[in-house]
Amino acid sequence: MTEYLIYAFIYLIAAVIAVPLAQRFGLGSVLGYLIAGVVIGPVIGLVGEETTSIQHFAEFGVVIMLFLVGLELEPKSLWAMRHRLIGLGGLQIGLTALAFTGAGLLFELPWTLALAIGLILAMSSTAIVLQTFNEKRLGRTEGGKNAFSVLLFQDIAVIPMLALLPLLALPELIAQAQSAAASAAEHHEELSLVAGLPGWAYGLVITASIAFVVVGGHYLSRPLFRFVAASGLREIFTATALMLVLGVSILMSLVGLSPALGTFLAGVVLANSEFRHELESNIDPFKGLLLGLFFITVGAGINFSILFSEFFTVIGLTLGIMLIKALVLFLLALIFRIRNSNRWLFALSLAQAGEFGFVLISFTVQNHVLPPALAQTLSLVVALSMMFTPGLFIFYDKIILPRFEHSSNEREADTIEEQGTVIIAGIGRFGQIVNRLLIANGVKTVVLDHQSTIIDTMRRINTKAYFGDATRPDLLHTAGIEQAAMVVVAMDNQESSIMLVKHIKHSYPQVKILARAYDRGHSYRLRQAGADVIESETYHSALEIGAAALRELGHPPRLAQQQKSAYKRVDDELSAGLYQAWLGESKEGERFDNNYLKLFMQFEDRIHEEMAFERSNHETEESHKA
Template sequence: MTGYFVQAFVYLCAAVVMVPLAKRLGLGSVLGYLIAGVIIGPVTGLVGSEAEAIQHFAEFGVVMMLFLVGMELNPKTLWQMRGSLIGLGGLQLLLTCSAIFAIALMFVERWSVALAIGLIFSLSSTAIILQTFNEKGLSKTEGARNAFSVLLFQDIAVIPILSLLPLLALPELQGAGGSVEAAQHSEDLNLVKHLPAWAKATALAASIVAVVAAGYFLSRPLFYYVAKSGLPEVFTTTSLMILVGIAALMSLVGLSPALGAFLAGVVLASSEFRHELKANIEPFKGLLLGLFFITVGAGVDFPVLWQNLGLILACTLGLMALKAILLYLLGWIFGIQSYNRWLFTLSLAQAGEFGFVLLSYSQTHHVLPSDIVQPLSLVVALSMFLTPALFIVYDKVIEPRFQDKKIPEPEDEIGHKSKVIIAGIGRFGQIINRLLLANGISPVVLDHKVSTVSRLRGINIKSYYGDASRPELLTTAGIDDAKVFVVAVDDKVQALAMVKHVKTMHPNVQVLARAFDRSHQYELINAGADVVISETYKSALQLGGEVLKRLNFHAFRVEQIKQNFTRIEKQHFDSLYQSWFNEGDKVGVDEHYRSRFMEIEQILLESMQQDRSDHHHATDRGWTPPPGGFDEDRQS
């Protein structure tokens, strides 16, 4: 047990030291993780053979990433991508595989080995590319969207590649006992391995349909049931359970877990639990992806690398150059703009993490000899290691050249992201939401009461389940891009915490808050809220005016009284606030505040007793008196 703690401490220390340093130097977090892995692995020997086993576990971070990516899309958006998904993605895979196959055939005797190498090297790294796009804020660019289409097609293509590779097995390699045992173990985990082709196809289709159907019909009752418990940790457990279950189902039928997770994410893209799901999964995704990158660095076999340094470097650089040429050509054919074409080209010019899986799978199924699997693994690792450097080239060299020629990228559709986020959709928040919707603004609405969210969804008011006092939930809801954040929750402590967090971490966001009483109003102002409205003030003032009308005060006089009352309140608000801030204890009020409050009450009383018929205040002129007979009409 102690050994596990020591190893975990080594991995965490390496990440804590190297990743912030790499970010500070402008190298990106991915390169920081890779360097950390090299230091604790080949350089110092602090970690050893367990890195490969950890790598397989950490690959689940890719599954989580595809799930989160799917939640940013929806079936309509996915259908709109079909051209680049099938056309661009399909051509990239076909041309790259064909070119690598032709070159490999010049160096190996068997065409099956050359084809396997072509298939493996035609894939790119989803983990590195999407992580870097998110870090650098490139996800919305045309180049990034086209790169994602290619990556998605590649992830889908992994399924037929896994089915094809065993057909390329070399007879002379099938006698190795260890490989046979590993292959048997692999077969035990594949429920459709021995089924006829038609039955296997049926099982695969049924699995995909099951994932989609469960997302549509079963996820909402399940999340509703869990959310009613009010236990955040149970919701997190449920989120992980769904992802692990999808991965297990896909693996048992020979499909890609990442593909299943992506489909589930697309299905849940419009769910009211979307933001809470993202907030729960995002930390695990980041941790596992970081661990995966460390294991890639730790898995570099320096003895083999030194023995074949020239060959491995030539293969790595040749592979990246070949893929870059083909990608640039495809970008030109599909009309991708110059600077986006370079981003598209440089981001995909490497082998991917599925390369490790397919190389191991090929060795297990006697497709590739073991003596070339390790060098090919080093080519995959080094190409991934060099990818952050390509992004640096894009940032420092390519992008500045096209800075003046850039065309602004289209904004997200309203409904996916919004400039307004409303926290709380109770009686107060609903009015704000309705007012905005009536004027063509669709805010992102969050509420921690699942019954409220469900009830509003029933009348076509879109809202999302989640506790908006959690910073990670606000991040997934789009606080980084928002202009206005409305605090309308019915909890004083939560409201105060939200205002403090948003004004500290996102000072450019305007915070408008609802206060329960005067003391709460002061606390919100002190926390940095830009606008604070007391929930009872205007309604009480309006109702008080109605009381005066029932006591035979003329409607015009009532409006005078209300406006005078409001004017005096505003005039002396700052002095009361300063008294509370300087002398009060931030919870109650002391003698100084009470004395000041009583003084203002006396001023208010004297003002109300004055006959203002000949001394109208300027604000009175902004009110139009009702027509003659107004009171009689109301009473009749």
């Protein structure tokens, strides 16, 4: 018992030290976990033989992750992505396996051995990729969605692979391990519901198992969760959620299917459940811990003796495999018209081998497909490719993405062919609303924006807009700034918006300037630059949400409206004094010092006084009515 507690402490302290440091240096949590594993395993030697056993346990984190992914996907969403799932995923598996099989034949490997290696290396790391997508918020991008489709198809493809790989067994390996084979066969029969069944019966068992997960998840889970939720004990709900995931995983394992695929299917079935969010919040912490443990065991399990004895061979194989996978993925990105930086994200994110590679390697050794020595080298290559993956994401962030963002804005400015009463600088979510309102009332506008992707999107929805930097005097002249009545400044970049306001106020003082402010400090700077009307982008919506919150909490609608009006009245009354205090202190270089802070605290006190006054008035009126 004490020994396991010591190991748990070592793994935890390694994660606590390495992961925050990796995050601070922009390396991501996955690389932090991997480095932690390398340090406590091969480098220091604090952990050793138990790593493989712990890794099998930690792989449950991948199972939980796919359950949570399934919860985010309604069945109709899964059906909508069927073309990417089957077409893109199927081609990725097929072409990658074919490429590695061909490479194996070039090295004069038996075709069965080459095909087995090709299938193993066709898999990518669901754990690393989805975890990194989640951290970097890449899952909603075009490249992220396509990568997810491929990963999901790979998880499904594990099933036919497990059926095919035993057929590739080498006769000489079978002859060398008759006793081991008998032992493995007994073990398999003991833990399997399908061992020895004929093909038709095996198919029926699998179909019945999947049907049970789907039907049971839809009809039986809701009464169960209602019963448990009625107890009011959060820990029992957590236990029930884990029981569900474990039960599905065990069932899938007993019928020879992937536990990850089974739990993903269960998640999809429960995606429309009213308990979905409760399930997510209860299971997510376990996913994070187990995935972190899994990554640590990958790092700790690297066999450095093989690496040092065959350094150039292993590194060459690892880089070669990642390059071939990236080339195949890039080709598929071209075929499926994945554009710009998303093409690179798709190719780089899936260029590694995956955690299912370890499962398949172990399976092939048990079934006498791979020699143990080759399997050890292949496991090392898989682990190293996973370790190099965070570096590919860093390369994407630092090199690829900035180049595409730069080049997308590097094109020549459009020729502005018309002039309008109002020039709108910036057609993002704020500027779009202003533009639609003006056009709907017959006001002619000229829209400028320096982000080419936004301009292209506007044109697809028949909104006329020109690509160009509104801070350029020549573009303002062409847009008719001399004849314009006003300019609406709705740019995202705060410094550029201030620069534009200063230029217009200096060169065209007759033009009214209406500006969007990001926050109070930005509004002061815009006012200082000369903007005539300034509106905070979130001010009015925040007031509306605040009033709605009061109504939902039981405040009478009329009182909630009065409170909202009182807040705005106080803000308007004190805004001039706050601005003057800010202006004086900003000139002295000591912003938000004594005077400003004192006035701001007075503002807070006035808000409380006005709220209390409105509540008192409302109570008096209600008592008179009674």
